[in-house]
Amino acid sequence: MTFRAYYTFDGYPVCWEEESYSRWLFTRKDRVIRHRTKGERNVLIDDLPENRAEWDEPETDYLYVVTAEELRRRLSLIPCLDPVSSITYLDEAKYGQDMTSLRSEFERYRRAMIADKAPTFYASASDYYGEEAKAARKHVPERADALRETTLDDWLMALKEVVERGATRAKGFTSPSMPKGPAFDTKALADIILTDQHPCHWDLRPRHDLWGFPCSLLEHLAVAMLEVIPANAECVLDVTELVKNDCVYCFEDLILANEDGRIALV
Known part of the structure; x- marks a missing residue:
């Protein structure tokens, strides 16, 4: 166990x-x-x-x-972390994980997703089942559209909805069918946040368990969570x-x- x-x-x-x-x-x-x-x-x-x-x-x-x-x-006192490696620092003279660093991370994530025409997304079992990996990759263009056509504030609204309704991926959540662009409303983004698929790219892969939220480090997700809770x-x-x-x-x-x-x- x-x-x-x-x-x-x-x-x-x-x-x-x-x-x-x-x-x-x-x-x-x-x-x-x-x-x-x-x-x-x-x-x-x-x-x-x-x-x-x-x-x-x-x-x-x-x-x-x-x-x-x-x-x-406490987040404001730690050095700004490199999203690709939480061990190294972007600038040792710059401190504080806050909304400024979160917006910077969101833009990095957005640029990387949009620039790569076919990043490999996969479900948890797709390492063993090629068909699942193939099916997951079909939704990549819609993920890229969601990032291209929305702002960080849109994603924070969706995160707030996820938290308030207590929806989680951990307790047997199954990803819904991907919403079709360009109408990426709060519900559509909430569904993406709760996805059971994540980027294989190491520099995009989340170090937290809300795999669909567009940031990599737990520190950045923490900043986002602090915006939607009391x-x-x-x-x-x-x-x-x-x-x-x-x-x-x-x-x-x-x-x-x-x-x-x-x-x-x-």
Whole structure:
């Protein structure tokens, strides 16, 4: 069985890691242990028990938590990253991931997509099934048209719709048929954001799990998410599955402190 760590914004999952995790912009001081019932699970990442009688049973979450406002501040302090490689920097003297850097990334993504007449898109299984890859590539012109004929603000409106309706690719989402241009409305872009296809090109391939949103780095997607959620919303790294299944021991000190009665759980 695979266990995951989830990065969520106002409860919405945008990225996950399996069997381990990196703290990203979170720190050890952000760690929180919380109690809730099984009926209060975040259903976007964890199903409710089929037996309704179990909904009142207690469960514990192991989280790193900051507000959207605080995460925005932290994003503003890191060097501007090269979208092709999150390890190197575009300009070591330039700091801050913000709307300016997101718009720059959106334009880079747009130029690359439009310039390449037939970039290879593929569904998750197409490495093994050539017909699926061939079918996926049929939609490339429509993807390029969507980028050519829309603005970043259009995509942010679509992202807001995705978050508000709690639609995710992670829980069995299947890509809808691609919308036909030139009428790329908010619903059409929302469908693209939730696609299960992504560019093979390394410099376009997303390092997050909203594969259809036109940016590569998690930092850029975070900037976009902060534009569509409240300033006091929680941004969370949820490592509950990993802690409970002994994949990591990052909360061991807090767990021991709680057993000794030296901390109060939320």
